Amino acid sequence: MKRAFCILAALRTEHTANYIAKMSPITNFKEWKFHDPPNYAALPINDNPEYNVPVAVKDAVFSKVPTEPLVGKLHLVCASDDALTDILDLDPSVAESEEFINFIAGSYLPEGGLSVSHRYGGYQFGFWSDQLGDGRAHILGEYINSKGETWQPQLKGSGETPYSRMGDGRAVLRSSIREMIASEACHYLGIPTTRAAALVVSDDHKVWRDKSYSGHSRQERAAIVMRLAQAWYRIGSVEILNKRREPALMKDLVDFIIKHHFPEIENGSGDKYVKWFQEVSYRNLDTVAIWQGLGFTHGVLNTDNVSLLGVTLDYGPYGFMDYYSPHYVPNTSDDMGRYAFNKQPAIMVWNLCKLAEALDPILSEQQRQKIKEIAATLLDYVHVKVALALVLKLGFREYKGGDENMAYDLLKMMLNKMADFTATFRQLSEVDPQHLLDKTVIEKHWSLNKLIEDSDWEKWVKNYEKRLADENITEEVRKQRMVKMNPLYVPRNWILEEAIKDAEKNDFEKVRFLLKLFKKPFEVNEEAEKLGYSSQPPSWSYGLKLSCSS
Structure with missing residues (x-):
């Protein structure tokens, strides 16, 4: 009887799962609801009625904060169909x-919602900045979708919170477009990332911004972007509890994160804190390795911008480099180049060591020693991962000793000749290696053509052909393999600038086109080709940088 009951229960579970999987997308937004209560409601939430007054929050992970809606005439700038569905x-x-x-503008909260802002601190440019937190962002609730995944929609630019410091709680259109496009583009490029669902802007709600920090502020339109993540915890979420000497709450938070987001550790054997530190480290370093393979620079890799889930978080003055430069810095505020492209692996290790330091109050001496030993291996770990990411871009099925030298030799030539990072690898994918020394063939490929003048090019090509011979594959297979690893289109800053200029005039077509384009960044798009998105960047874009003004 008991066995029969179990079988019946299993059949019901299977039927329910099949029903959910086949459930049609919701067409009436009034029917859409949050999961009530959200899991994060189990953590301490500060309930200060003066929610929009900056204050040093104590003994809480979140603050209960209502959104401050955009006012005036609203426009839907764009929405990600895939994120919605x-x-x-x-x-x-x-x-x-x-x-x-x-909903996106912050004036409608569906049933089951609980609007909170997250408390965290962080090291910014190497110095402790104490309490930071969500100064203009609100987590609205948790949604469990038809796949059984839990997601937290968050509005950015939705008003003041206890963490706003000197800010006004708002975001402007240009920075919101950059965040929207990057979130979705990086997802389709294969980068672990937060997502973005939609973006709205107001014609009438204006804020003052000094875009270039020149002392000349101007009014810009306020906008709100809805971001999506399975959780918004950062290294700084733990750090603030260490600095404020709240070890009991830190333990509760770490236990909560492990339980809800690392079930394999929660349900496994061994020391969960040690395993968790290692997993957080590996996830973040794996993500950085993918960045390095795609020429992406985050721009502001402070500890408050590093996710405990290992996803790319907070798209500010980021950049996909044009011509290859290991010292590429897209952020005008990074005068010392702390967060330059080539420093990202080491900086991420530094950030993870800060996480290890923050965890100290809840660790035993044995745990501290184990985590210290893991931390000592992280730089080697990420260097191997970065080398592998570059090697795979050359069309090799797997790594062989010395392959990384071939990749780094290519980068050296790219640096010498100012060849484009994305275009060089893509064009290398498209040319038969037997023709790489043929000027009549190479001259048709604007970035690869620069390398043929390098004194080491011929030697490199011969070594490359020899290595490819070891793969024992056809030219067609090599090309297919490389095209899948080397995108044709990435959200370069100059492309985004053109879309932003149109959007400032309420012409959102180019922004919407970019969302569609970056869903398939490895495939040729005729409209993108007409717009020159895979051509040599315009001269005005060289050296283009962004500030943190947003």
């Missing part, structure tokens, strides 16, 4: 509804 179970048509636009 695959994550939120919404039909893309919902994005045009008044309820949904008000």
Whole structure:
């Protein structure tokens, strides 16, 4: 009888799972609801009625804070169809509804929502900055989708919080577009990342910003972007509890994160804190290795911008480099080049060591020693991962001793000749290696053509052909393999600048086109080719940098 009951229960579970999997996307946004209560409601939440007054929060992980909606005439700038459908179970048509636009604008909270802002601290440019927190962001609740995944929609630019410091709680259109596009583009490039669902802007809600920190502020339109993550915890989430001497709460928070986001550790054997530190480290370093393989520079790799889930977080003055430069810095505020492209692996290790320091109060002496030993291996770990990412871009099935030298020799030539990072690898994918020394063939490929003048090019090509021979594959297979590893289009800053200029005039077509384009960054797009998105960047874009003004 008991066995029969178990079988019946299993059949019901299977039926329910099949029903959920086949569930049609929601077309009426009024029917969409949050999971009530959200898991994070189990953590301490500060309930200060003066929510928009900066204050040093104590003994809490979150603050209960209502959103401050955008006012005036609103426009839906864009929405990610895939994020809406695959994550939120919404039909893309919902994005045009008044309820949904008000949801993004912060004036409508669906049933089950609990609006909070997260408390955290962080080391910024190497110095402890104490309490930072969500100064203009609100986590609205938790949604469990038809796949059983839990996601937390968050509005950015939705008003003041206890963590706003000197800020006004708002975000402007240009920075919101950059965040929206990067979140989705990086996902399709294969970078672990937060996602973005939609973006709205107001015609009438204006804020003052000094875009270039020149002392000349101007009014810009306020906007709100909805970001999506399975959780928003950062290294700084733990650090603030260490600095404020709240070890009991730190232990509760770490236990909570492990339970809800690292079930394999929670349910496994061994020392969970040691395993958790190692897993957080490996996830973040794996992500950095992917950045290095795609020419991406985060720009502000402070500890408060490093996710405890290992995803790319907070897209500010980031950049996909044009011509290859290991010292590439997209952020005007990074005068010393602390967060330059080539320093990202080491900086991430530094950040993870700060996490190890922050965990100290809840660790035993044996745990401290084990974590110290793990930390000592992280730099070697990430160097191997970065080398592998570059080697795979050359079309090799797997790593062989010395392959990394071939990759780094290519980068050296790219540096010498100012060859484009993305275009060089892509064009190398498209040319038969037997023709790499043929000027009549290479001259048709604007970036690869620069390398043929390098004195080491011929030697490199011969070594490359020899190494490819070891793969024992056809030219067609090599090309297919490389094209999948080397994108044709990335969200270069100059491309984004053009879209932003149009959007400032309420012409959102180019922004929406970019969302569609970057869903398939490895495939040729005729419209993108007409716009020159895989061509040599315009001369005005060289040296283009962004400030943190947003």
